[in-house]
Amino acid sequence: MPEARKRKMASPVRCIKSENADVDLITDGASTSSDRLSPEAIKPELPSAIVHYEAGSASRILSGLDGGKLLSDIDLKTADEETIAAHKAILSASSDFFKRKIKAKPEMKSLDLTDCPGKAVRDLIGFLYTSRLSITAEGAKELLSTAVRLELASAQQAVENFLKLRLTVPIVLQTLKRSQGAQSASLLDEARAYAFTRFVEVTGDPEFVNLPVEEVEKILSSDLLSVESEEEVYQAVMKWAKAEPERANDGSLLYQLLKHVRLPLAKPQFLLDVVQLEPLIKRNSECQQLLEEAKRYHMLADQRPLMQSTRTQKRQKPKRSFCKEVIALIGGLNPAKQQISDCFVFRPPTCEAEASNNNSEAFVIRPDSLSSPNVAHVMYCVAKVKNLAVVSGGLDQHSACDEVHAFIPSLDLWQQMAPMKQARYLHASAEVDGFLYVAGGLVNNKRRLSSVERWCPDANEWEDVVSLPIPISSSCLVGCNGKIYIIGGATTGDVPVSKVFSFDPASDEWTPCPDLPEPERGASAVSAAGIIYVIGHAGRVYAFNTQLNQWSRLNDTNGGHVHGASTIYKGKIFVAGGLHGNEYINRTVEMYDPKTATWSNIAILPTPIYGHGLITLTRET
Template sequence: MEEEHLTKFDLGDLEQHLVETDDFTIFNQDDLPMGGFQVMEDIRRKGKLCDVTLKVEDQCFTAHRIVLAAVIPYFNAMFTHDMAESKQMEITMQGIEPSALESLINFAYSGKVKIDSSNVQSLLVGASFLQLAKVREACADFLKHRLYPNNVLGIRAFADTLACWSLVEACNRYLQKHFVDVSMSEEFLNLPLPEVRDIISRDELNVQSEENVFEAIMSWTKRDLDQRSDSLPELLTKVRMPLLTPQYLTDRVGTENLIRSSHECRDLLDEAKDYHLMPERRPLLQSFRTRPRCCNDIVGLIYAVGGLTKSGDSLSTVEVYDPIVGRWQMAESMSMLRSRVGVVVMKKKLYAIGGYDGIDRLATVEVFDPASKCWSKVCPMNCKRSAVGAAVLNDQLYVCGGYDGVASLNTVECYHSDTNKWMMVASMTKHRSAAGVVAFDGHVYAIGGHDGLSIFDSVERYDPTTGQWTPVTPMLSKRCRLGAATLNGKLYVCGGYDGSTFLRTVEVYDPITSKWSFIAAMNVTRSRVALVANMGRLYAIGGYDGVSNLSTVEVYNPELDQWEFITSMCAHEGGVGVGVIPLP
């Protein structure tokens, strides 16, 4: 029969392009879309089948409407809607440079664009105009890696005009981290008053001393004395003068003619001197001017303190993580076993507060000095506390709630390192054990926790100037044994336990809108997790996943909204207290 004479084919290569069912076959040529665009680009360069000319200034570029509409949102809207330009053969463009338009037309055909120092600004403007989000993002990333003290303010202003907020934020973080160098640049000295005021008001400025901020505003003022001298009192209110040394206040600030000739400036100087002369009145003199600045992008060593073994025993062990080398190593152990311990860093020293030693809840406190690498005991708290929250505000250590072995607590204590004494302050409105406690926006926040019967989504905050606790917008989820930290002017909480489920969800609170929102969840569930900010990232350390204690660590990148695992702890299995000591 004829069928016996048919040639046999090897279908191996063909089969990979076929999708077969009993009724039909679909052939798929993967390289067709890109190959088709390459052919259209060749046709365009030969000047064939082009149906639109784009004119900018004195230059013209021909193209195919269908290609422009397929790739560039601006032209898609123009050509597919009943706009006058949809029928015009020649379209005059405004607001984009000829070279940028040419590059972005080529991008529509090839999917590639060259970005360099000579064209990045015009490309960013063009990509913003044409609504090419990914090209715009690539231009922003190019500039983020080329920020310097002498250009960051100019790039920030440029990004702001284009509403390129990721680049604005990168510039803000850079100028905060490198404020001293930026403040000596021509761009800074030529800034208008509102921008100078905004910059020097930031908590996140990386300065060794408020001297750097004072000298910056004096240099700015003296650049144009006739026009700017009247602004000095306003700027001086943003300098944290009480944090200057008495010697500097007397020898430098007090002898400055511009200060001496201004009644308002002299009042601010007197306020700072009173802060030093009357330490017993410092609690009454608290304001943002007495609050130390803290730059989140500064490299710090992360200390994991106490915690639990895999079998649940309390530890005195301490280990430290260096984010530069990405390695944990052992540090000097505490004098006592402590799990569920409160940990803070104050004046570059690490405090371990209360906790549980396997037998009893603790009131004892010990402090680690990284210079001497030694732990020493300080005055114990008035109450025994495990599962305690702790935070530092205005160089004072606050401990909130916890568990004393009998009941959850609502009491709050405040420690002054100068006097080595604890004093009771106003109690919280709720009894909170295993709550998240952070210093944020000039207040102490107590977040979630439980009272032995109920787990809370509620949040309250303490104002040291009024001595009162007031409610704040509750979280979206109830949580105890959560992690809490602040980063870039926002408050984050992660993990915990809601009474039925161990959590891996993460929420962020924006004080401007007073709203919580969910962000990317952690990779694993973590109750009894420690959360800390370092180098512009959040570190979620240890915890309990419902089955076992954890030694794993993951880090959150707020720019990518993404968590990734890093090196696990070597000596701990969860339940640690964590603090960050900035490197010198």
């Protein structure tokens, strides 16, 4: 190996053995010596006390109350004359609104919520018992206003995030129209920002004239209003004012809005031919003063410095945002086998020459932080679908998990999504045609899965897919040319296999493919230009040509990356972290250039890591 490359390789880090020497956090069942990451540790002294934690037990107990019907002590009366049974203790613990009501009258048997729609109340109360809330485009607005009314903050935030991703002119106008009622301040701010940047679209919609005057005024007064000219702002004011006879006859309303139009910046011809001849302006003395101010500004150019006001200042053009591709590293385990909660994004060098020009300090990645998902489990799976980073499943203590969390780059936050139908860990996931597929995995160390399901991000719903031909775990899943390929894994104990199957959504069936050249477990895979690249044990790398239906062996990586992760970035393959042999964790980021068929050590991670996710996202900067 060249000397320069040796200098830049990260030293592998020895793992610390867990207290139970027979338990490996990356295992498919009974542990084997080949999976041990370090020599046997000295058996520690037994603690004098322990804290037992049973994951999900509280949720199971609440679910057992049958959505509030069993042993209920209060009825909620809704607008639809629906009665919903619940428990005072659970309501009080979940909402300050309920706590105040019940504390003021502890003996109450029913609570009047006749200003809230029945379905929204039923869904939200169900959420308190099951931690599951179904949000749809049709019911989101009622759900949000009810969550605000009942002071259910977590449900409110979930609905807000759902709506922010789906803002359209009709939704924005509906939100602004109801701004005076129970409404979300955060969603209102987003709706106003949308109106600022898409002013012509918003004011061109027939529903614009139904906005309250206060909302129209807030939009018109903004310095961030994105318009080509003030003539567009004037036309919007007149459209709103003339929509109802009462408004047209109320001169104070017209002046209230027209004073925010920057008439001095309008063209002189427009002032004379349009504004000056408008009957509503002619009969309103205050509006006439605004017109005269604009005319003087144009006529007395030498005195403009003395006429400065808000109306003579140009509106600020919104800052242009740029989209950049970044690599996101999500979760994982450190050398002590502890979960790493921090996530980060980085933009690595894309050629060895660029990396070699960096000094040794610059060679270590200086990442930008990324908000972290609220998960306490490990052995989950990370994949990208529609520019969302999706964390699915995992192992929480000794229980498989069905939770799904998605990072939304446009909002810079994580959102819990609909759970999988089957709890699983050490499974595989990948995107094809806008759907996220999850396949295989374990329920526990005795039950391996063959089930497959897929998630639709738009509907936030899961559906079953044809099961795999065999139960399998620790495999890798990759999409290529509209098909899903599941590669390697373990079917019995921890013994790796070389099996490969492909799934075609069009025919809805799995088909055997040529086996891997060698059995692999804990490999990672990516695809580009019809070729699937698999990074396996001991630096082995394979390429599968989907058109020729055959495997080939490529040059090995410079270090081991078992249970590492890989992604495509700017047309090149990047692999990071993973197990280097049986006792060490790799912290090197390597890059493969398909044109030259070579691997380069391109960067060093801030910490050694394995069992993580590595995906390429597009973010606004």
